[in-house]
Amino acid sequence: MERRGSVMRQDYIDTQRQRHGRKAVAVLPIHYPKEILTAMDLLAVEVWGPPGPARGHAAAQIQPYVCAIVRNALAFLAAGGEQHVDAVLFPHTCDSLQGVASLAADFGALRRPTLQYLHPKGGRRDSTLAFATAELRRLAETLARLTGHALDDAKLSGAIALHLEIHALRRRLLTERRHLPASDVELYRCLRRGEFLWPADHRAELEALSARLTKDAAAVAVPLMVSGYVPEPRTLLEALDRLGARIVADDYAAVGRRVLRQPVVPEADPWRTLATLAFAGPPCPTFGTPLGERLSYLDGLFTASKARGLVIHVVKFCDPELFQVPALQAHFAAKNAPVLVLETELEEQLSGQTQTRLEAFVEMVGNRGVS
Numbered sequence: 001m002e003r004r005g006s007v008m009r010q011d012y013i014d015t016q017r018q019r020h021g022r023k024a025v026a027v028l029p030i031h032y033p034k035e036i037l038t039a040m041d042l043l044a045v046e047v048w049g050p051p052g053p054a055r056g057h058a059a060a061q062i063q064p065y066v067c068a069i070v071r072n073a074l075a076f077l078a079a080g081g082e083q084h085v086d087a088v089l090f091p092h093t094c095d096s097l098q099g100v101a102s103l104a105a106d107f108g109a110l111r112r113p114t115l116q117y118l119h120p121k122g123g124r125r126d127s128t129l130a131f132a133t134a135e136l137r138r139l140a141e142t143l144a145r146l147t148g149h150a151l152d153d154a155k156l157s158g159a160i161a162l163h164l165e166i167h168a169l170r171r172r173l174l175t176e177r178r179h180l181p182a183s184d185v186e187l188y189r190c191l192r193r194g195e196f197l198w199p200a201d202h203r204a205e206l207e208a209l210s211a212r213l214t215k216d217a218a219a220v221a222v223p224l225m226v227s228g229y230v231p232e233p234r235t236l237l238e239a240l241d242r243l244g245a246r247i248v249a250d251d252y253a254a255v256g257r258r259v260l261r262q263p264v265v266p267e268a269d270p271w272r273t274l275a276t277l278a279f280a281g282p283p284c285p286t287f288g289t290p291l292g293e294r295l296s297y298l299d300g301l302f303t304a305s306k307a308r309g310l311v312i313h314v315v316k317f318c319d320p321e322l323f324q325v326p327a328l329q330a331h332f333a334a335k336n337a338p339v340l341v342l343e344t345e346l347e348e349q350l351s352g353q354t355q356t357r358l359e360a361f362v363e364m365v366g367n368r369g370v371s
């Protein structure tokens with residue numbers, strides 16, 4: 001299924017190139033200024049794996065204790081995936097991705113230009129704001145060498161406005177989850193198509209889904225919050241749907257953690273807006289957000305959504321996420337909230353053992369009452 005998805009993305013990339021003359025950039029997780037790519041008419045195609053066994057020999061160059069995201073992405077790109085794009089962008093998400101970004105070209109795994117983006121860590125201060133602005137401008141200059149033209153400020157303002165609209169639509173779908181008569185499979189399919197669609201196409205699909213929001217909220221047998229990395233394998237969502245559970249609060253790095261929870265009003269200077277946006281997202285371990293701040297945010301999300309259980313779904317060997325798992329467990333256990341920790345390896349299917357644990361957890365949460 002995922003392989004069909006890859007083929008479909010290749011077709012989409014090729015169509016964008018033929019019809020609109022758009023070059024494509026493969027982008028590794030997690031955070032990056034997509035507005036710049038949009039303003040420069042570059043199609044961003046995110047690479048979250050893909051799931052399943054690594055699809056190429058380059059995986060052998062990676063130590064076995066490195067996460068499957070890095071291993072699979074490198075193998076996929078080196079085994080031909082990069083042929084469809086014009087460059088590969090590595091955000092400085094973690095040491096593993098940073099290491100691959102530095103080494104991939106050196107050991108001949110990637111032939112396309114590799115670009116790097118260093119997002120600011122720590123809170124917003126004059127110094128970090130200045131750093132973010134300089135880094136954003138540096139990325140735009142690097143991309144200009146790919147497109148052959150400099151970034152136009154008016155186009156950047158337009159792209160920022162478009163992405164703010166997308167944030168608003170995604171925010172509404174996530175916060176009004178109980179008002180959407182759609183399965184989690186359907187909702188997440190739509191949200192995750194934003195990983196490769198041209199943003200205006202993604203906005204149209206989000207608008208179509210938002211039009212189905214109802215005035216009244218539906219009763220949910222087992223409302224859950226999920227915190228973690230990426231909703232793979234997709235059979236996890238199928239299992240939750242089948243068990244009568246619903247994700248009413250999302251803190252997946254690939255999904256809810258990249259949605260602005262508060263509207264941001266653009267300033268006259270698009271670069272200043274862009275720098276502001278670099279600090280405006282929900283707390284993320286890869287931003288160096290203080291743990292207390294993140295716990296407080298997740299606590300608020302849990303309470304506002306009336307979730308009754310928390311699933312922490314992390315990728316094996318993902319240090320940034322795993323370091324904070326014990327604190328999350330302790331915090332929600334103190335609230336008497338059931339917590340299930342799933343550590344997966346980007347498999348194509350949910351293992352029988354994980355499925356059994358999920359079933360037992362959903363049943364246990366369901367037995368504690370209805371909301």
Ligand code: SF4
Nearest residue numbers: 067069094315318319
């Ligand atoms: S899963 Fe974790 S360790 Fe792997 S690339 Fe993402 S942040 Fe880095």
